[in-house]
Amino acid sequence: MKILVLGNSHVAALRSAYGIKYSGNNEYYFIARPQGFGGLNGLKYQVESDRLLREDITGFVSWEDRPLSEYDAFVFVGYRVPYLDDGRTFYSSAILKARYSDVITERIHLKLAVLISESINKKVYIISHPFQDSEYRPGSTYDSHQKRIDILNDLIIGSKIDFLPIPELVVETGHAKMKSIYLKDDGAHGNEEYGAVILSEIDMKLADI
Amino acid sequence: MEPLNPYENLPDKAFWRLAVAAHNMFDIEGLWDPKFNIRPKAKVVTFGSCFAQHIGKALVKRGFSWMSNEMPPKGLSADNAKKYNYNIFSSRTGNIYTTSLLRQWTEWSLDKKKTSDEVWEKDGRYYDPFRPQIEPDGFGSPDEVLQSRNQTISSFKEGILTADYFVFTLGLTESWFNKKTGVEYPMCPGTAAGVFDSENHIFKNQDYPFILNNLRESMQLMREVNKKLKFILTVSPVPLTATNTGNHVLLATMESKSILRAVAGQLARSRSFIDYFPSYELINAPSFKGVFFEPNQRGVTSFGVDFVMDTFFKSLASKFEKNESIPPRQRKVLKNKKQADQDVVCEEELLNAFGK
Numbered sequence: 268m269k270i271l272v273l274g275n276s277h278v279a280a281l282r283s284a285y286g287i288k289y290s291g292n293n294e295y296y297f298i299a300r301p302q303g304f305g306g307l308n309g310l311k312y313q314v315e316s317d318r319l320l321r322e323d324i325t326g327f328v329s330w331e332d333r334p335l336s337e338y339d340a341f342v343f344v345g346y347r348v349p350y351l352d353d354g355r356t357f358y359s360s361a362i363l364k365a366r367y368s369d370v371i372t373e374r375i376h377l378k379l380a381v382l383i384s385e386s387i388n389k390k391v392y393i394i395s396h397p398f399q400d401s402e403y404r405p406g407s408t409y410d411s412h413q414k415r416i417d418i419l420n421d422l423i424i425g426s427k428i429d430f431l432p433i434p435e436l437v438v439e440t441g442h443a444k445m446k447s448i449y450l451k452d453d454g455a456h457g458n459e460e461y462g463a464v465i466l467s468e469i470d471m472k473l474a475d476i
Numbered sequence: 477m478e479p480l481n482p483y484e485n486l487p488d489k490a491f492w493r494l495a496v497a498a499h500n501m502f503d504i505e506g507l508w509d510p511k512f513n514i515r516p517k518a519k520v521v522t523f524g525s526c527f528a529q530h531i532g533k534a535l536v537k538r539g540f541s542w543m544s545n546e547m548p549p550k551g552l553s554a555d556n557a558k559k560y561n562y563n564i565f566s567s568r569t570g571n572i573y574t575t576s577l578l579r580q581w582t583e584w585s586l587d588k589k590k591t592s593d594e595v596w597e598k599d600g601r602y603y604d605p606f607r608p609q610i611e612p613d614g615f616g617s618p619d620e621v622l623q624s625r626n627q628t629i630s631s632f633k634e635g636i637l638t639a640d641y642f643v644f645t646l647g648l649t650e651s652w653f654n655k656k657t658g659v660e661y662p663m664c665p666g667t668a669a670g671v672f673d674s675e676n677h678i679f680k681n682q683d684y685p686f687i688l689n690n691l692r693e694s695m696q697l698m699r700e701v702n703k704k705l706k707f708i709l710t711v712s713p714v715p716l717t718a719t720n721t722g723n724h725v726l727l728a729t730m731e732s733k734s735i736l737r738a739v740a741g742q743l744a745r746s747r748s749f750i751d752y753f754p755s756y757e758l759i760n761a762p763s764f765k766g767v768f769f770e771p772n773q774r775g776v777t778s779f780g781v782d783f784v785m786d787t788f789f790k791s792l793a794s795k796f797e798k799n800e801s802i803p804p805r806q807r808k809v810l811k812n813k814k815q816a817d818q819d820v821v822c823e824e825e826l827l828n829a830f831g832k
Binding site for chain 1: 547548549550551552553556559560611613614615616620623624626627
């Protein structure tokens with residue numbers, strides 16, 4: 268299967284892992300937000316309007332000049348998990364529908380993910396950035412992260428998008444904190460080991476399709 | 477030496493010539509002598525007629541602790557939060573125009589009366605008779621209406637239990653009741669939603685004793701569960717849109733506002749835990765020449781609202797010198813800065829990953 272990984276600087280961990288540690292059978296391709304250096308020819312999806320975004324998607328090619336439709340799945344990495352409510356408060360269906368629209372339209376990667384999943388009808392996985400040391404608060408649990416992911420998946424139920432939690436394997440048991448062996452020195456980005464775990468997770472998900 | 481008469485030693489504010497005629501209208505002072513030192517950390521809830529929403533906004537703007545007990549779901553945009561009437565009042569009650577409606581919400585929330593199961597339907601959508609415009613396109617089912625109303629009742633109760641100050645703006649004397657069930661509607665059925673039934677929907681132009689009694693009973697019920705709760709009453713300066721009394725709408729407006737003003741004054745004079753803030757006079761008094769009204773002579777301009785709320789805070793500061801506003805929170809600024817810092821790191825990260 269051909270998989271396109273999109274995102275920001277957190278794409279780096281997966282790309283590094285793919286070149287060194289990956290032993291699966293899928294073909295991964297990578298693309299990051301245009302940075303204006305390093306020879307990147309990234310996708311310009313920071314667009315001005317819905318219309319432009321929809322037009323772009325038809326002619327959207329990856330770094331590899333491959334039409335999007337030739338990919339079997341897409342992976343967005345490196346995003347902040349939006350914090351949604353815990354589901355204990357009642358909201359009307361109209362409000363939840365409006366909230367869904369707001370959550371999507373205010374986050375460009377979600378907007379693009381929805382467009383890809385709807386227009387190309389392919390599976391899209393979204394994984395947040397690793398837990399960052401600077402954001403850790405005592406008492407932040409892995410369960411609460413998992414719950415946030417569950418709520419997001421409830422929000423987009425019926426679509427071909429899946430939010431994936433950060434794998435339990437890479438966190439300190441029970442905590443929303445990375446094991447240091449999976450982080451780079453900056454405490455913010457995953458390393459090759461982390462990238463390899465994520466690729467493995469995606470492979471497993473794709474095997475279930 | 478004994479004064480010749482009681483007026484001789486009165487302060488300037490007691491005399492029209494000295495307190496009003498001698499001043500530019502924007503320099504008239506001493507219109508409110510606040511009873512309570514409302515500190516920025518004190519929890520304040522606001523309910524009532526349309527004008528009450530300005531008080532909540534002004535409190536937030538000044539760094540005071542206005543309580544919104546019914547928050548929009550996380551992720552809902554500010555525009556949609558407004559569309560669905562979040563953060564207009566401290567709960568999504570919609571307008572509580574009359575003191576009897578306030579009593580109805582209070583009794584429901586404190587389990588003194590069984591809540592209504594009435595729901596209105598129109599074109600396949602469902603509306604809450606007690607908050608007919610709370611969801612502009614209605615609800616998806618009758619059950620949604622009732623669940624949403626229960627959510628509001630619950631959050632209204634939370635406000636009663638936890639607030640330090642309950643600000644209530646009295647708006648109307650004219651009201652509509654259901655003859656069979658006794659419930660009161662905030663709007664005449666058949667206007668914003670519902671169908672008018674002349675047999676069952678009855679009009680009542682509330683009189684002074686009725687209004688006084690309902691307001692007194694409401695406050696009594698609230699104080700039974702929150703003894704520290706204090707009240708600030710105001711009267712909406714906004715004239716009636718329409719009257720069902722048969723009178724001219726201008727006369728009906730003056731009469732109803734006069735009654736509401738008298739009730740608020742009576743309660744503020746007779747109870748230590750009740751104060752009256754003169755938003756009505758600040759907009760409507762002849763000295764202000766109607767300058768705070770929109771061209772339709774009904775809507776209050778933002779300038780007028782600011783004038784009223786400036787008076788509110790200036791009066792507090794003047795009487796309680798240590799009253800301080802909390803400076804605007806810097807969290808968002810810091811958060812953006814943090815994000816910007818992080819982006820700088822990220823640029824370098826990409827170079828490392830994609831470089832040879």
